[in-house]
Amino acid sequence: MEIYVHIPFCAKKCNYCDFLSGPADEKVYQLYVDALVREIEGHSRQLGRQTTIETVYFGGGTPSILDVSQIKSIYDAIRSNYSLAADTEMTIEVNPCSARGKLPGLREIGFNRISIGLQSIHQRELEYLGRIHSFDDFLSCYIDARGVGFRNINVDIMTAIPGQTDQMLSETVSEVCRLEPEHISAYSLMIEKGTPFYEQFGDVEGPVVGEETERRLYWMTVDMLKERGYKHYEISNFSKPGFESRHNIGYWKRVPYLGVGLGASSCLASPQGDVRSRNTTSLEKYLSDPFAKEESSTLSKDEMMEETIYLGLRMMEGVRTDDFEKKFGVSVRSLYSDVIDDLVAQGLVYEGSGSLSLSDLGIDYGNHVFAQFLR
Ligand code: SF4
Structure with missing residues (x-):
């Protein structure tokens, strides 16, 4: 089984983001961590130690917005209530700014994989997307991550950004490859409902740059990454051999997973069929009852x-x-x-x-x- 931990907080909402995330008061962080720990402990009574956990993924939102001690208490709840495999893949998503000074602590907790959101090396594109970091912030985060011993790093990049020329995309891909991360995720910018971009572009869902340009930039990225030794193993994911994301492969291969946190989905095996459920998406409700469900159904x-x-x-x-x-x-x-x-x-x-x-x-x-x- 896999465990996904959702941290729904971000310093600022990016212009394209439709994830369940947003800014919150720091006091809320601790209430949320307490609720998460209650949820993790509660599910363990049902799932217990009989199931081995192969991967744990802290995603968001921005997990690195929490203090290391808060992240550790969530991790400790998982470790003391579930049976982790000896080689559990432990991933945490970080933002280059909020991760500053926290990487040694994250490594000490036991994270062995880190995913850094970069998107672009160009300041103009980062500002356009509403990202809060610069390329230099990313670089120092990446160098620190290597320095404290992360040997499995993912970097997120984004294609099909309005105004992104072939040269700009090529510079982003080349710069990232020069650093030799083990894994690269490359997603095209899509306009999703409920985002600032959706307001800006009106009722357009999909790539703002048009399908044809989006596809051309996608294939340009695929070709560049393959030429540089990355294996194209999923539509938007690339890795050095042996560094595919085990957690995400689990999703695509339908390995059972427990999602904890606000709005997190789970899919767990039962004799009647897999049970798919989603936690409440109301933060207020979650803080008072972390077992509140938005929906639950047994799959045929x-x-x-x-x-x-x-x-x-x-x-x-x-x-x-x-x-x-x-x-x-x-x-x-x-x-x-x-x-x-x-x-x-x-x-x-x-x-x-x-x-x-x-x-x-x-x-x-x-x-x-x-x-x-x-x-
Ligand atoms: S940092 Fe990630 S989760 Fe947070 S708003 Fe930006 S894209 Fe969304």
């Missing part, structure tokens, strides 16, 4: 099969059709024969022996492909 076998396919297709290795058959007692072919034939004929998927995966064209039309597997 059809839903689990659909998810296995469209999440699995996000990975370049695709869906292991033999594993699918072992798990569900029915072959992918027998369920989706016509769909697969059509997608193969259109050049959107490859059908290998034992796998089904997206072609390059299929990556461009990913949402269309995924939708074909919904019954």
Whole structure:
């Protein structure tokens, strides 16, 4: 099983962000940590020590906005109530500014992977996105992270920013690669409802720069990263061999996970089918009752099969059709024969022996492909 810990606080909301996050009074941080610890302890009575935790991921929001002592108390609650694997992947997302001075403490707690949000090396783009850090802030955070012994670092970059020229993107990718992080996530800027950009651009959802430019910049990024030795292992994720994010692969392969914190989702196995639930998204409610749910439902076998396919297709290795058959007692072919034939004929998927995966064209039309597997 995996554990995800949501920290919903940020110094300032970025212009593109639709995550459940925002600024809060520092006094709220401690109340939140107390509620999180109660939630972690409470779930352990149900899940207990019988399940080994393979990965723990502190995401947000900005987990590094908390004090090291607060992060440690959350981690201690996990360690004392669950059984961590000897090689548990322990990731924390950090902002270059709020991480300052905290990295030795984070390493000491036991984090072995760190994810730094950079997005761009260009100040103009950082300001446009509403990021609070500069490239220099990022650089000193990165150097400090290496200095205190992080041997597994992810850097987030962003493509398809309005005004981003090929040269600007190429400079961001080259500068980041020069530092040799083990992992790079590259997401295109999309306009999402409820964000300052959505207000600014009106009722436009998707890439502001237009689909064609967005796709061109995406493939330029893929090519540059591959040339520099990064393996393209998921639509938006790249790593040096052996440094794929185990936590995220768990999502795509449908490993059960417990999400704790405001609005966090869980998907846990039960004899009736996997139970998908989401915590309350009201901070006030969460602080008084960290077990309050926004929704909860048991997935049918059809839903689990659909998810296995469209999440699995996000990975370049695709869906292991033999594993699918072992798990569900029915072959992918027998369920989706016509769909697969059509997608193969259109050049959107490859059908290998034992796998089904997206072609390059299929990556461009990913949402269309995924939708074909919904019954
Ligand atoms: S730091 Fe991350 S979570 Fe916070 S507002 Fe910016 S993009 Fe959203």
